[in-house]
Amino acid sequence: MRRLPTALVPPAALTLGVALAFASTFAGKAHAADRVTGEPFATRSEVYAPNAIAATSHPLATQVALDVMKGGGSAVDAAIAANAALGLMEPTGNGIGGDLFAIVWDPKTKKLYGYNGSGRSPKSLTLAEFQRRGLTDIPAHGPLPVTVPGTVDGWFALHEKFGRQPMAQNLAPAIRYAREGHPVHEVIAYYWDRSVPRLSKWPGFSEQFTVDGKRAPRVGEMWKNPNLANTLEKIAKGGRDAFYKGDIARTIDAYFKANGGFLSYEDLAAHRGNWVEPVSASYRGVDIWELPPNGQGIAALQILNLLEPYDLKKYGFGSPEHVHLFTEAKKLAFADRAASYADPDFYQAPVARLISKEYARERGKLISPDRAANAVEPGVIPELNEGDTIYMTVADDRGMMVSLIQSNYRGMGSGMAPPGLGFIFQDRGEQFVLKPGHANTYAPGKRPFHTIIPAFATKNGKPWMSFGLMGGAMQPQGHAQIIVNLVDFGMNLQEAGDAPRIHHDGSTEPAGQNTAMTDGGVLELETGFPYETIRALMRKGHTVKFADGPFGGYQAIMVNPEGGYIAASESRKDGHAAGY
Known part of the structure; x- marks a missing residue:
């Protein structure tokens, strides 16, 4: 998120008049x-x-x-190593208490492989x-929204198929940073500070994720997590079973x-993620690939x-027609998405129909x-059967490309942090519906609807771009906007x-309660859309408001037709793209 001077930072959502005032205030200032x-x-x-090249939401993870x-590792090795580092360095978005999804381009077989690493309910x-x-919604924090974390199993599944160096080597950088410390970056410090008041009531959080049991680490302050270092060392030595069965x-x-809580040893021991076939739709000669539900990727298609x-x-970009049609x-x-995206073991969404051109017409x-x-x-209409996030991408010198997303949901997750382990459990179970007869209704041993999507x-069967844009319901909206910006508006990757x-x-x-939209919702536009566009959108009946922060975090790698790669990273986060 682009930061305004403190005196000018508005509330999360302002009325249109104030939003227009802000647009006028910043019109004519130095700009890209x-x-x-x-x-x-x-x-x-x-x-x-x-x-080779990497783009992550943290400069140190990119360097990892x-x-x-x-050192000879594959793009998958690099992605695992960077993801482990991000779990330490950016606990506001991810960690081994969460889930993982990935899409991998394998240059040997010249095809894409999808991995769904979401865990099930207790x-x-x-x-x-x-x-x-008496609950109508699953609480956002505490023990009730906790589901089995799929990340560690996902690392080992990806490594077994595409790794080139031992997992102990992949986890070593994160272990070293956890013991020796690393400076906390700006945006991460901001979200960490917001999370502490909400999560400190849950056992183990304050002891492991605050300074002196009172506050979040400040910008530039060195942070260590020896408990996480010990946990990662056990995983490095004992494999995925050290986490799920040890x-x-x-x-x-x-x-x-x-x-x-209800999460048990038996729930952990039974967990396995699964390989899935990515699905696609073409857009003006480009094939866009997503993973099928229980994720929300096909909404972008x-x-x-x-x-x-x-x-x-x-x-034209930013025109009333562009914003309205989108x-x-x-x-x-x-x-x-609200009606049909759910665990395919409980409801098989008609994916082929939903992403078909005929259905779109x-x-x-x-x-x-x-x-x-x-x-x-x-x-x-389903016919039912009974029964904050990080995104990163890596590409290596052999042509392997990895699109990986990993999350605890709601920033730092549930707040539940088991003693001595150094990580927080996700609260992904909050995404279930608590009313019978819905595709995403809560059930034991079920995977919830998932927001995180790589x-x-x-193009023409060859890799063009690995990309993602994290941020809850912003993700499919962001995926579609990136493609439109590149294909229709001719923008470069950054x-x-x-x-x-x-x-x-x-x-x-x-x-939640699955309440239907009846008022058209709210259209939030980042600074930079013309005053004339906002006025025209109002005339069409849109409610337009200013918002600060819900616009997600982007990373991308594109194949350079001249050789090698091109990468871009998110300016709204602490992101960093680099290569060699």
């Missing part, structure tokens, strides 16, 4: 457009490298990835238990039993299919060029991420 290279939105140059590849926790407690699992079991009939290039396409895609008839929709019904793009973003909030959600 003043750069001599001429890209209107790029805050810095793309990164070019002839051999490069060091691994310089077998001993039932829907009836939530009802007995002393770590027994510690976790005892912790939840003592603190009103649905949005792009709905936009393809329109000449966005003619309308927002209305998002509403339609998210109506299906049908649904596209509902888009009015002149009026914002207040309510949208899903196009597919993405990939190919500019496509730096350009002001559109975030629509208020669609029917596949979680």
Whole structure:
């Protein structure tokens, strides 16, 4: 997020009049457009490298990835090493208490491989238990939203298929930084400070994730996590079973039993992630690849299919037509997302139909060029059977490319931090619905609807780009905007991420009480959209508000047609792209 001077930072959402005042205030100030290279939105140059490259949300994690590849490791080895480092350095977004998804381009087989590393709900926790407690939503924090963490299993699954060096080597940099310390970066310190008041009530959090049990580490302050170093060392020596079946699992079991939780040793021991086939839709000659549900990736494909009939290039970036059409396409895609995206072991969403051009033509008839929709019904009604995040990407000198996303959900997760282990459990179970008869209704041993999605793009069957944009419901919106910025508006890789973003909030959600959108939701626009566009959107019936922060975090690697790679990193985070 671009920081304004403290005196000028507004609340999370302001009225339109104040938003317009802010737009006027910053009009004419120094901007990316003043750069001599001429890209209107790029805050810095793309990164070019002839051999290997990495883009992560932390400069030290990027360097870890490069060091691994310089030492002979594959892009997957580098991704695992960087992800382990990020779990230490950016606990506000991820860690081994969360889940992991990945898409890998393998140059040997010349195909994409998808991995779903989401964990399941505790077998001993039932829907009836939530009802007995009088809950209509699963709480955001504490023991009830905790599901089995899939990250460690995901590392070993990816490593078994694509690794070139021992896992102990991959985890060594994170272990060293955990013992010796590392300076906390600016955006991470900001979110850490926000999390401490919310999570300090949960056992183990203050002892392991605050300074002196009172506060978050400050910008530049050295942070150590010896407990996490010990946990990672056990995993390095004992493999994935050290986490899911060894002393770590027994510690976790005892912790939840003592603190009103349901996650058990048996839940951990039974966990396995799975390899899945990525699915795709074409957009003006580019094939965009996502993973199927229980994630939300296909929403990006649905949005792009709905936009393809329109000449966005003619309308221009930031025009009323561009923003309006994108927002209305998002509403339609998210109506299906709310109704049908769920654990495929419990409900098989009709993915092929949802991402087909024929279905997009049908649904596209509902888009009015002149009026914002207040309510949208899903196009597919399920027939049910019984029964903050980090994104990173790495590419190596042999052509392997990794698109990886990993999260604890809601920043630092549930707040539940077992003693002596140095990590926090995710609260991903909050994404379940607590009403019977929904595709995403809570059930024991079920994977929740998932927001975290890696993405990939190919051209003519060859790799073009590995990319992602984290941030809850912003993710599919962000994926679609990156593609539109590149393909329709001709932006370069960095500019496509730096350009002001559109975030629509208020669609029917596949979680919580699943309350339907009836008022059209709220359209949040980053600073940089013209005053005339905002006025035109109001006339079409959109509620437009200013927001600070919900626009996600982007990383991308593109194959350079001249050889090597191009990379870009998020200017709103502490991100860093580098290569050699």
